[in-house]
Amino acid sequence: MNIDEIRKKTPALAGLDDATVLDVIHQTYYSDLPKEDLAKYLGYKVKTEDKKPERSFAALANDSVINAANSAVGLVKSGVDLFAPDSGISESMGEFIKSGKASQSDKQKYLDSQLEQNIAADAENDGTTMGKVLSEVRKAGTYIKHGLTSDPAKLVSEAVGNIGPFAALKKGMNALKLGSGSKTAVSGTLSAALGAGEVRGNIWEKINNTPDEALIQKSPEYAALRESGATEAEAKQKIGADISRNFPELLAAGAIGALSGKYGIEGMAAGVAPKMGRIASTAVGFGNEAFQGGVEQVASNYGVQRAIPSQSLAQDVGLNMAAEGMPGAVTGIAYGGNKTNAPMALSGYQQDTIS
Numbered sequence: 139m140n141i142d143e144i145r146k147k148t149p150a151l152a153g154l155d156d157a158t159v160l161d162v163i164h165q166t167y168y169s170d171l172p173k174e175d176l177a178k179y180l181g182y183k184v185k186t187e188d189k190k191p192e193r194s195f196a197a198l199a200n201d202s203v204i205n206a207a208n209s210a211v212g213l214v215k216s217g218v219d220l221f222a223p224d225s226g227i228s229e230s231m232g233e234f235i236k237s238g239k240a241s242q243s244d245k246q247k248y249l250d251s252q253l254e255q256n257i258a259a260d261a262e263n264d265g266t267t268m269g270k271v272l273s274e275v276r277k278a279g280t281y282i283k284h285g286l287t288s289d290p291a292k293l294v295s296e297a298v299g300n301i302g303p304f305a306a307l308k309k310g311m312n313a314l315k316l317g318s319g320s321k322t323a324v325s326g327t328l329s330a331a332l333g334a335g336e337v338r339g340n341i342w343e344k345i346n347n348t349p350d351e352a353l354i355q356k357s358p359e360y361a362a363l364r365e366s367g368a369t370e371a372e373a374k375q376k377i378g379a380d381i382s383r384n385f386p387e388l389l390a391a392g393a394i395g396a397l398s399g400k401y402g403i404e405g406m407a408a409g410v411a412p413k414m415g416r417i418a419s420t421a422v423g424f425g426n427e428a429f430q431g432g433v434e435q436v437a438s439n440y441g442v443q444r445a446i447p448s449q450s451l452a453q454d455v456g457l458n459m460a461a462e463g464m465p466g467a468v469t470g471i472a473y474g475g476n477k478t479n480a481p482m483a484l485s486g487y488q489q490d491t492i493s
Contacts, residue, residue: 140181150254153240156182158248161190166255191244201246202295204238209299209465211235216332219339220388224346224379228339249289256280257457274456281460297465297472304328304407311408318410325408326399333395333434334388338381340438345378345445356446377445384444387437394433402426403469416474423470428463435459 141159145151151159160182164173193201215231222228239250260276263269285293307328311321345353350370353360363373381388398404403423405411414422435458436451443449 144180148255150251153247154244154251158191158244158251162248162252162255165252166259191248193243193245197243197245198291201242202291204242205246205292205295206299206302208235208238209296210302213300213303213332216335216339217328218335219342220331220335223335223339223342224375246289246292249284249292252288253281253284256284270450270452274452274454276456277454278456278460281457282464285460285464293464294468297468300465301403301407301469304404308407308409321408322400322405322410325405325410326396329399329402329404330392330396333398333430334392337387337391337434337437337441338384340434341384341387341441342378344438344442344449345374348446353446356448358447359445384441387441391434391437394430398426398430402430403466403473406469406473411473414474416471419474420467420470423473424463424467427466428459431458431460431462432456434462 141156144163145154145159151162154162160173160177160180163180164171164176168176211231211234215228215235218225218228218231239247257277257280260280261273263273304325307325308321311324316324348356350364353374354364355361357377360373360377363376364370368376377383395404399408399410401411401422403426406419406423432455435453435455439449439451439453439455443451
């Protein structure tokens with residue numbers, strides 16, 4: 139197998155040059171093997187000038203804006219997905235996020251690819267319950283370590299994008315001079331809708347992105363629909379976009395989201411959460427978002443499992459807890475003991491170099 143074949147089989151490596159692909163493979167899987175030996179095995183000649191991609195401050199700023207925008211658009215997409223996950227609007231938002239990632243620097247693509255490769259390695263397990271649990275713990279640890287040591291700029295940018303819509307909501311509610319009770323109701327309702335929408339969107343994307351032949355093999359319900367004459371699109375819509383069949387999962391995610399709209403980072407950004415010190419708000423930010431992320435992932439997996447019985451309930455639960463908990467902690471740091479506008483405080487974050 140050579141580098142081109144590996145790149146074709148691994149979408150995360152698409153667009154990266156040979157030297158970067160070699161570096162990712164070496165660091166992820168064969169760090170104990172001399173890089174030159176691995177390169178020789180893959181048929182690649184290491185050049186003395188080969189090195190990790192770097193980026194200027196301007197490229198870092200551009201990457202950060204895109205990461206923040208993608209997070210904000212992702213929230214809006216969740217709102218759309220609650221009502222129409224299979225709509226053109228939702229699809230367009232997904233494409234917007236993909237195009238943003240495609241226009242980022244080689245450095246950001248390298249960091250994202252490295253994280254994806256490491257998580258893929260952590261996902262390997264022996265199939266037992268304990269093996270799956272340990273796999274999720276490893277994936278969560280890898281994500282946290284990556285965010286803190288390899289890509290803190292993206293971590294902060296995602297936090298800004300996540301709270302931006304709720305900070306805007308706060309300004310709107312203040313302009314309307316809503317009372318505290320009304321503000322809490324609005325924030326809780328919006329947060330609940332976004333949580334439920336994320337779950338519904340996840341279920342649809344999993345079903346819709348699974349090839350027809352694979353679904354026929356994995357899903358008896360889907361196979362029966364296809365056998366009865368339903369088209370691929372009709373069958374997928376029936377098992378992946380019917381809100382009535384996934385109402386319990388959406389209700390669970392929405393309930394947790396409503397609590398976040400009052401006590402979590404959403405409530406902090408909307409100005410309805412109780413005042414607390416920096417340490418407490420950091421703990422609440424991480425804990426609340428991690429719990430919400432875990433519930434949303436379990437609910438998503440359960441919704442998929444209704445159609446595909448082999449779907450594991452534990453898949454990516456630990457990873458999603460870390461992915462949502464880390465930006466939550468950053469937001470908690472910004473809001474704790476701080477009565478100024480948190481997005482402004484986060485926007486002041488500067489990283490001189492990332493090598």
